[in-house]
Each structure stands twice: as structure tokens, then as C-alpha cells.
Amino acid sequence: xxxxxxxxxxxxxxxxxxxxxxxxxxxxxxxxxxxxxxxxxxxxxxxxxxxxxxxxxxxxxxxxxxxxxxxxxxxxxxxxxxxxxxxxxxxxxxxxxxxxxxxxxxxxxxxxxxxxxxxxxxxxxxxxxxxxxxxxxxxxxxxxxxxxxxxxxxxxxxxxxxxxxxxxxxxxxxxxxxxxxxxxxxxxxxxxxxxxxxxxxxxxxxxxxxxxxxxxxxxxxxxxxxxxxxxxxxxxxxxx
Ligand SMILES: CC(C)(COP(=O)(O)OP(=O)(O)OC[C@H]1O[C@@H](n2cnc3c(N)ncnc32)[C@H](O)[C@@H]1OP(=O)(O)O)[C@@H](O)C(=O)NCCC(=O)NCCS
Numbered sequence: 001x002x003x004x005x006x007x008x009x010x011x012x013x014x015x016x017x018x019x020x021x022x023x024x025x026x027x028x029x030x031x032x033x034x035x036x037x038x039x040x041x042x043x044x045x046x047x048x049x050x051x052x053x054x055x056x057x058x059x060x061x062x063x064x065x066x067x068x069x070x071x072x073x074x075x076x077x078x079x080x081x082x083x084x085x086x087x088x089x090x091x092x093x094x095x096x097x098x099x100x101x102x103x104x105x106x107x108x109x110x111x112x113x114x115x116x117x118x119x120x121x122x123x124x125x126x127x128x129x130x131x132x133x134x135x136x137x138x139x140x141x142x143x144x145x146x147x148x149x150x151x152x153x154x155x156x157x158x159x160x161x162x163x164x165x166x167x168x169x170x171x172x173x174x175x176x177x178x179x180x181x182x183x184x185x186x187x188x189x190x191x192x193x194x195x196x197x198x199x200x201x202x203x204x205x206x207x208x209x210x211x212x213x214x215x216x217x218x219x220x221x222x223x224x225x226x227x228x229x230x231x232x233x234x235x236x237x238x239x240x
Pocket of ligand 1 (some may be wrong): 049050153155156160161162163164165166167193198201
């Protein structure tokens with residue numbers, strides 16, 4: 001049989017849970033993988049530069065090895081089986097655990113396993129809260145989190161910047177969420193950080209300061225607002 005070569009523009013092979021746990025080779029000899037218990041302090045130290053920390057429930061989930069559990073379970077199946085697994089988790093687990101199960105904490109580690117980059121993508125807490133305010137049952141509100149995810153924090157150690165680590169972290173997270181059928185990833189930053197060019201290059205649409213966006217296109221009856229000094233960035237799944 002002839003050697004199999006990847007066609008130009010072909011879709012990458014589907015990801016498995018094992019791949020996300022073990023990771024991928026990253027830029028500059030790093031490895032990009034799911035955060036482990038020993039990474040949490042270093043991840044928080046880096047995230048401090050982005051003005052955030054790991055959410056307590058997500059930190060606990062990393063410590064017990066259950067972060068991203070719902071996402072990882074979903075990678076082995078179809079979008080439909082992912083949705084079913086997620087709804088079952090939402091019905092049977094408390095809300096913080098459910099939210100950690102659909103969150104993806106990734107780190108970039110150097111060859112000595114030192115954490116040099118971190119990206120925490122989480123369930124869209126603001127949207128879930130709004131759904132609860134609109135009278136949705138908790139498990140129904142949580143289903144917003146199988147369509148939308150939020151870039152909670154991204155940071156790279158000063159000594160490791162400019163080598164594409166942040167871009168690689170964002171790309172890997174997108175690959176996971178896209179495979180699972182998510183419709184949009186979004187986040188925001190303070191305008192003074194001036195990260196518009198960076199997020200645009202990473203495939204995101206950067207909105208004007210103070211501009212939010214509607215979720216009506218995906219039948220969610222509320223949107224995301226931005227403060228006057230806040231820039232929101234979005235990446236929508238392409239229609240097939
Ligand atoms: C923003 C940050 C995560 C980028 O990390 P990084 O690994 O250096 O980013 P990359 O190497 O993937 O950068 C990709 C490109 O964006 C550019 N870029 C990075 N940070 C930038 C910034 N603050 N302003 C403008 N451009 C920037 C890089 O120069 C690079 O450009 P190039 O491809 O033309 O060389 C890092 O600077 C950081 O940790 N900053 C402090 C925390 C922070 O602001 N986090 C984001 C909050 S939402």
C-alpha cells in the first residue's frame with residue numbers, strides 16, 4: 001500500500017482525550033497539554049499577569065484530575081454523544097463541577113516541565129448566570145456551555161514570549177472546542193493591553209472598545225456586553 005500523506009488543506013485527525021492529556025509538541029521545544037496538579041501554582045502566578053487566577057472550582061478539578069472531563073469524554077464520540085454526556089453530567093453533578101468539566105486549562109511546559117504558558121478556557125459563567133436570571137433550570141442554563149466557551153485567562157512567561165506560545169495555546173483550544181461542535185469562543189481584555197493585533201492574528205474578530213455581541217444567531221436570547229475600556233474578541237465556528 002502506498003504511503004499515506006496528508007492532503008493539503010485536509011482536516012487534522014480527530015483529537016482523543018489521551019492526546020489532550022499527553023499534549024502536543026509546541027513552539028521552542030515546549031509541550032502543550034492539559035494542566036496537571038503540579039502546574040496549578042505556576043499557572044496562577046502566570047495568570048496574575050493577565051489579572052486573573054484559576055477559578056477555585058477549576059483549580060480543585062485540576063487537583064482531582066477531573067478538569068475538562070466532559071470535554072474529554074466527548075472527544076471520543078460525535079457532537080450528539082458529547083451533548084448527551086454533557087447533559088447527564090449537568091443533571092447529576094453540582095454546578096461548579098459541571099462547569100469545570102466543560103473548562104479547558106492548558107499549559108505550555110518547557111523540557112524540564114516548568115510551566116511557561118497558560119490558557120484557561122472556561123464555561124461562559126456570565127451567560128449561564130443570565131440564563132438562570134431568565135428562569136432557566138440549572139441544567140438547561142448549563143447547556144449554554146456546550147455551545148459557547150470563554151477565554152478566561154492567557155499568559156506567557158516574559159522569558160518565553162514572542163515564540164508563538166500564546167498563539168499555539170489558543171489554536172489547540174480551538175481545535176478541541178471545534179471538534180466538539182462549539183459555536184463560538186470569546187473573551188475580553190482591557191483596552192490598555194492593546195492586544196487587538198495579537199488576537200486578530202490568532203483568528204479572532206476583535207470588536208471596538210465597549211462593543212458587545214448578540215447570541216441571537218445561535219438562539220440564545222441575550223448577549224455579551226463590554227465595559228467602555230474593554231475589548232471583546234470572538235471566534236465563530238464556520239458554517240459548513
Ligand atoms: C499576550 C501574551 C499572552 C502573548 O504571548 P506570546 O507567547 O508572546 O504570544 P505569541 O508569541 O503567540 O504572539 C503572537 C504575536 O502577537 C504579538 N504580540 C504578543 N503580545 C502582544 C502585545 N501585547 N501587543 C501587540 N502584539 C503582541 C507577538 O509579537 C507576535 O507577533 P508575530 O507573530 O508578528 O511575531 C503575553 O504577552 C502575555 O502573557 N502578556 C501578559 C498577560 C496578558 O496580557 N494576557 C492577555 C490578557 S487577555
